[in-house]
Amino acid sequence: MNGAEFVKRIKAAAKRKGLSCSLDSSRGKGSHATLYLGDKFTIVKDRKKEIGPGLLSSMLADLGLTKEDLR
Secondary structure (H helix, E strand, O other): OEHHHHHHHHHHHHHHHOOOEEEEOOOOOOOOEEEEEOOEEEEEOOOOOEOOHHHHHHHHHHHOOOHHHHO
């Protein structure tokens, strides 16, 4: 999954859970951006590149989600 697909799936999960979700491209250096989910946030790397399994798990933990929440 690349960064853009991750953001898309997080936004869908936020809608299902009734949480606010936003992406702030100005908070991040270069191609990085900050993704907010409710009162939690994580940094999304380049949205065109693939996200490795370790980074994906870390980003989900930052947001308080599991891999099942992305389905």
